[in-house]
Amino acid sequence: MSSVVRKHDRGPFDIIGDVHGCFDELVMLLEQLGYSVEGRGERTSVKPPAGRKTVFVGDLVDRGPKIPAVLRLVMGMVAAGTALCLPGNHDDKLTRALMGRKVKIQHGLEQSLEQLADESPEFKSQVRQFFESLPSHYLLDDGKLVVVHAGLKANLHGQTGKAVRSFALFGDTTGKLDEHGLPERRDWAAAYRGKPLIVYGHTPVAEAHWVNNTVNIDTGCVFGGSLTALRYPELETVAVKALRTYAESRRPFLPLDVSEA
Numbered sequence: 504m505s506s507v508v509r510k511h512d513r514g515p516f517d518i519i520g521d522v523h524g525c526f527d528e529l530v531m532l533l534e535q536l537g538y539s540v541e542g543r544g545e546r547t548s549v550k551p552p553a554g555r556k557t558v559f560v561g562d563l564v565d566r567g568p569k570i571p572a573v574l575r576l577v578m579g580m581v582a583a584g585t586a587l588c589l590p591g592n593h594d595d596k597l598t599r600a601l602m603g604r605k606v607k608i609q610h611g612l613e614q615s616l617e618q619l620a621d622e623s624p625e626f627k628s629q630v631r632q633f634f635e636s637l638p639s640h641y642l643l644d645d646g647k648l649v650v651v652h653a654g655l656k657a658n659l660h661g662q663t664g665k666a667v668r669s670f671a672l673f674g675d676t677t678g679k680l681d682e683h684g685l686p687e688r689r690d691w692a693a694a695y696r697g698k699p700l701i702v703y704g705h706t707p708v709a710e711a712h713w714v715n716n717t718v719n720i721d722t723g724c725v726f727g728g729s730l731t732a733l734r735y736p737e738l739e740t741v742a743v744k745a746l747r748t749y750a751e752s753r754r755p756f757l758p759l760d761v762s763e764a
Contacts, residue, residue, distance in 0.1 A: 523725035524567020560704040561591025561652035565611030566750040601631040639671035653705035657697030726752040
């Protein structure tokens with residue numbers, strides 16, 4: 504498994520929110536960020552602007568229309584050294600399914616398994632091994648930047664272990680379900696007072712949401728929102744609108760509080 508501590512890796516970075524199989528929007532976003540993208544699907548090659556690197560916050564899979572194509576693009580970039588990637592909770596569940604573990608086929612996993620059914624056993628094995636190799640989070644740029652899927656308390660930065668990975672993938676959950684039948688989550692970012700900037704996704708918001716030196720860049724592309732990248736260290740956001748709504752969200756998007764923008 505890759506190390507969570509990469510303080511020597513200083514960027515500049517283009518950090519991309521939850522993709523969820525939205526391949527066309529991902530290509531559009533990369534091109535808007537100045538990346539050169541050649542080919543589509545089976546053989547997609549991506550050349551970054553000089554010196555820049557992409558970081559994916561996870562949830563590459565489930566719900567969207569072109570999950571294998573997204574996987575090939577991201578896995579290819581990571582293999583080429585032009586991207587880093589983290590697992591999201593959806594990626595984790597797909598990995599367990601590919602390992603033959605018993606999981607509930609819901610929340611978009613059915614789309615992933617259906618689309619992967621036409622792929623070779625070798626490709627499915629590569630996907631499983633890829634996700635198994637990813638760390639829970641990254642500590643970057645001399646410790647000034649933390650990238651993680653769902654969030655991470657300050658005392659867990661740079662740490663490993665089951666509790667760290669659970670928080671990183673699922674957030675600060677209560678163990679209960681909310682009124683939408685989804686896991687209830689505490690607002691960990693409201694209490695965050697750490698020095699590193701934390702960039703994460705997991706919970707869809709109307710647009711990039713800043714609070715207490717954290718920013719949520721999951722803007723719900725698969726739900727008809729947009730796919731967002733944060734450019735670092737510039738701290739500029741770049742977004743492309745979803746081409747259509749691919750899935751209906753059971754939980755309403757969190758609105759942007761302009762007082763915290």
